[in-house]
Amino acid sequence: MLNKLLTTNDEIAATALRITLGLVIFPHGAQKLFAWFGGYGFSGTMHHFTENMGIPYVFALLAILAESFGSLGLIVGLGTRIAALGIGITIGVAALMGHVQHGFFMNWSGKQAGEGFEYHLLVVGMALALIISGGGKWSLDRLLAKKLPVD
Numbered sequence: 732m733l734n735k736l737l738t739t740n741d742e743i744a745a746t747a748l749r750i751t752l753g754l755v756i757f758p759h760g761a762q763k764l765f766a767w768f769g770g771y772g773f774s775g776t777m778h779h780f781t782e783n784m785g786i787p788y789v790f791a792l793l794a795i796l797a798e799s800f801g802s803l804g805l806i807v808g809l810g811t812r813i814a815a816l817g818i819g820i821t822i823g824v825a826a827l828m829g830h831v832q833h834g835f836f837m838n839w840s841g842k843q844a845g846e847g848f849e850y851h852l853l854v855v856g857m858a859l860a861l862i863i864s865g866g867g868k869w870s871l872d873r874l875l876a877k878k879l880p881v882d
Contacts, residue, residue, distance in 0.1 A: 736812055737876035738865060745860070745867025746808075749815075752857045753805030756818055760799030784828065797821045805861070808870020812862050819858030826851035 739745065762770020771779065773795065780791035797817030804814035826848040833845040866872040 734876060734879045736810075737872040737879065739811070739867055739870060739873050739876065740864065741873070742864065742867045745864040746869055747867075748857050748860055748864075749805045749808055749811055749866050749870065752815070752818065752854065752861065753802045756798055756822075756854070757802040757806070760795065760797075760802050763795045764799040793817070794821045794824075805866075808866035808872050811866035811870060811872050815858040815861035819855050819862070822851050822854040822858070826855075 758768045761767040763776040764773055766772030766775070770776070776795060777788070777791055780786040780794070781788055786794075797814070798821060801814035801817045804810045805818070830846055830848040830851060833843050834847045835849050836843075836847045837849055838846050
């Protein structure tokens with residue numbers, strides 16, 4: 732089972748997707764966990780998610796962990812499929828809960844009430860590609876899979 736989660740090919744395309752998605756999501760996780768980049772930090776984010784949005788505590792916690800530690804996992808290629816699944820679900824739920832009602836497009840002109848879901852769709856697509864392909868070249872998953880016995 733572990734071997735199936737870690738096994739990946741030597742493709743550079745998966746590496747590019749993995750690192751790019753990790754770098755894009757990391758600041759969002761850092762906002763939620765550490766209050767970096769103008770974020771509210773763990774307690775402020777948990778309060779907003781649970782009290783204002785009505786998200787159960789465990790799901791709010793998982794969302795914060797997916798964006799913060801999942802993004803780091805993607806950057807180094809450790810637990811790529813699990814990290815991509817967590818990020819994909821988190822961003823997909825965010826799109827459904829807070830962005831679908833604003834339409835497809837982001838609010839480039841400032842004329843919409845909020846942001847659309849186009850960014851979220853790109854993230855979910857990237858996450859799906861990584862779930863299918865794994866971490867690719869230069870991932871810790873690839874190194875670990877080579878050391879494991881074949882199932």
